[in-house]
Amino acid sequence: MHPVAVVNANGASPIVFVCEHASNNIPNMYHELGLNAADKISHAAYDPGALGVLRCLVNEFDAVGVYGTVSRLIYDCNRPPEAASAMPAKSEKIIVPANANITPAERDARTNAVYVPFTNTLADIIAQKGGQGIVITIHSFTPTYFDEPRHVEIGVIHDDDPTLASACVTELQGDGSFVCEINEPYSREDGVAHTLNLHGTKNGLQNAMIEVRNDLIATPDDEMKMGIYLAQQLRKTFKSLGIDLNEVSA
Amino acid sequence: MHPVAVVNANGASPIVFVCEHASNNIPNMYHELGLNAADKISHAAYDPGALGVLRCLVNEFDAVGVYGTVSRLIYDCNRPPEAASAMPAKSEKIIVPANANITPAERDARTNAVYVPFTNTLADIIAQKGGQGIVITIHSFTPTYFDEPRHVEIGVIHDDDPTLASACVTELQGDGSFVCEINEPYSREDGVAHTLNLHGTKNGLQNAMIEVRNDLIATPDDEMKMGIYLAQQLRKTFKSLGIDLNEVSA
Numbered sequence: 170m171h172p173v174a175v176v177n178a179n180g181a182s183p184i185v186f187v188c189e190h191a192s193n194n195i196p197n198m199y200h201e202l203g204l205n206a207a208d209k210i211s212h213a214a215y216d217p218g219a220l221g222v223l224r225c226l227v228n229e230f231d232a233v234g235v236y237g238t239v240s241r242l243i244y245d246c247n248r249p250p251e252a253a254s255a256m257p258a259k260s261e262k263i264i265v266p267a268n269a270n271i272t273p274a275e276r277d278a279r280t281n282a283v284y285v286p287f288t289n290t291l292a293d294i295i296a297q298k299g300g301q302g303i304v305i306t307i308h309s310f311t312p313t314y315f316d317e318p319r320h321v322e323i324g325v326i327h328d329d330d331p332t333l334a335s336a337c338v339t340e341l342q343g344d345g346s347f348v349c350e351i352n353e354p355y356s357r358e359d360g361v362a363h364t365l366n367l368h369g370t371k372n373g374l375q376n377a378m379i380e381v382r383n384d385l386i387a388t389p390d391d392e393m394k395m396g397i398y399l400a401q402q403l404r405k406t407f408k409s410l411g412i413d414l415n416e417v418s419a
Numbered sequence: 420m421h422p423v424a425v426v427n428a429n430g431a432s433p434i435v436f437v438c439e440h441a442s443n444n445i446p447n448m449y450h451e452l453g454l455n456a457a458d459k460i461s462h463a464a465y466d467p468g469a470l471g472v473l474r475c476l477v478n479e480f481d482a483v484g485v486y487g488t489v490s491r492l493i494y495d496c497n498r499p500p501e502a503a504s505a506m507p508a509k510s511e512k513i514i515v516p517a518n519a520n521i522t523p524a525e526r527d528a529r530t531n532a533v534y535v536p537f538t539n540t541l542a543d544i545i546a547q548k549g550g551q552g553i554v555i556t557i558h559s560f561t562p563t564y565f566d567e568p569r570h571v572e573i574g575v576i577h578d579d580d581p582t583l584a585s586a587c588v589t590e591l592q593g594d595g596s597f598v599c600e601i602n603e604p605y606s607r608e609d610g611v612a613h614t615l616n617l618h619g620t621k622n623g624l625q626n627a628m629i630e631v632r633n634d635l636i637a638t639p640d641d642e643m644k645m646g647i648y649l650a651q652q653l654r655k656t657f658k659s660l661g662i663d664l665n666e667v668s669a
Contacts, residue, residue, distance in 0.1 A: 193641075388442075388465065389441060391443075
């Protein structure tokens, strides 16, 4: 299977929604990485609910969606090849046996099989936006982390330029439907801004990462409602920033 | 929200895939039907995984997909208005408080709000196939039922004419990847063939219902793999029946 999928490739919006952790697919050649059945379908292997939210946002904006079709435990497409966490041996409490002692040759092979086509496809799509794209990545996080409950429900994370993320948090907090914080539950200091940096910041494009607590997007209906809600908040956000999505679209 | 959604409306295939139980959405006006949070996201409210399988099948065949966007506990679109089970007061062990004493006026209101647009949309799409459509409904079922484990993994159910369902079961059993039975875990005697009958049989079209055990389609990846697998088996099925999907397409 090709490691990257594109939804609504000809979408007219300048926005490109990205979900690096959409799938828990582990191709047969990796022998399930030594994971047990429960861990293979856990949040360690992917971001539950994120793909459904992305599909809805793509639909709401007539945007392009790009998502990974391979588990982040094979290769985490939100990490550069040089990061150890690109092929994590551990995720929260879950051990990934086959990632404990990866040889340099195996790292190269996975990078070429997964990361290279993912990042090249995304780069091509953003290039088609002619310097006027907007990059928004969609993730989900767990309600607890090492047994501690997380009270934040939606986090918005920025790379170098906080403009889009800050404006979005202002709208979300003003609306008040969910507990929203900037740079929670992660920030770029945790290494989660790779896609934003490479495809957004380095192209001079507005960018932000949206993290949704996965208990809020546990069914197709909840995914859709969250997608529609985020679309509403993003429309207000762009308006507040004076960004006309029609004006900048290709 | 409109109670019915169409995927790939201009798909060239004669096949129309239908998922009546895609969503657990309960519009606000119904006050969650008195359900608790766990029941609201349970299999009683929808068929987990079925929508993802439908999306994949639509993609594999360039087919049209039609799915309901409202929980079957509001109105089960695979039931006619006269069936008590169209607005069930109980589903396996789950009680639906607001459905215990529905007035005739409320029944009519839900029928008009959900069933009528759903069935009319589906009828219009099938009419566009010019008498050459094929109707396949996609459902999921639970691994246990009243505490008894279900060993069947894929069931194929027929209405009056068993041709398509029988041929499909022959392929699935011949392949042997999953435990497959005809008319399991339900049959039309359980009232589950309404869509097949109304939109397939009465139009003289081939039709069948595919039921997948929901533990096999618990993640986007598993949904996709099952969709690709079912597409392979359906291609063999149509070939065995001498049905050329290209020839009969519009």
